[in-house]
Amino acid sequence: EITSMNHGFAVDRETLPKNAVETHVSLFDGSNCGIALKDKPVFSVQFHPEASPGPRDSRYLFERFVGMMKERKRA
Numbered sequence: 001e002i003t004s005m006n007h008g009f010a011v012d013r014e015t016l017p018k019n020a021v022e023t024h025v026s027l028f029d030g031s032n033c034g035i036a037l038k039d040k041p042v043f044s045v046q047f048h049p050e051a052s053p054g055p056r057d058s059r060y061l062f063e064r065f066v067g068m069m070k071e072r073k074r075a
Contacts, residue, residue: 003033003047003058010046011035041068 010031013022024034024045036043043065049058 002027003049003051005033005047007046041071 005026010026010033013032016022016035019038019040020035021038022032022034023036023043024047025031026033033047034043034045043061045058045061049061
């Protein structure tokens with residue numbers, strides 16, 4: 001998806017732990033814009049998913065988060 005970003009900091013992909021995977025990368029400067037952990041229910045993005053161009057472009061992020069909460073509640 002195309003997002004709007006305005007920040008001066010980014011995660012250095014070279015410093016990510018082995019259990020982390022880069023999920024989003026800026027098309028403008030190649031900076032990291034999202035990570036997820038392979039072994040834990042954790043993910044993050046460095047943009048505003050609610051401000052995407054289309055009404056549902058980043059909806060999957062919210063659905064994924066809600067799914068993680070439901071899974072945790074069942075555990």
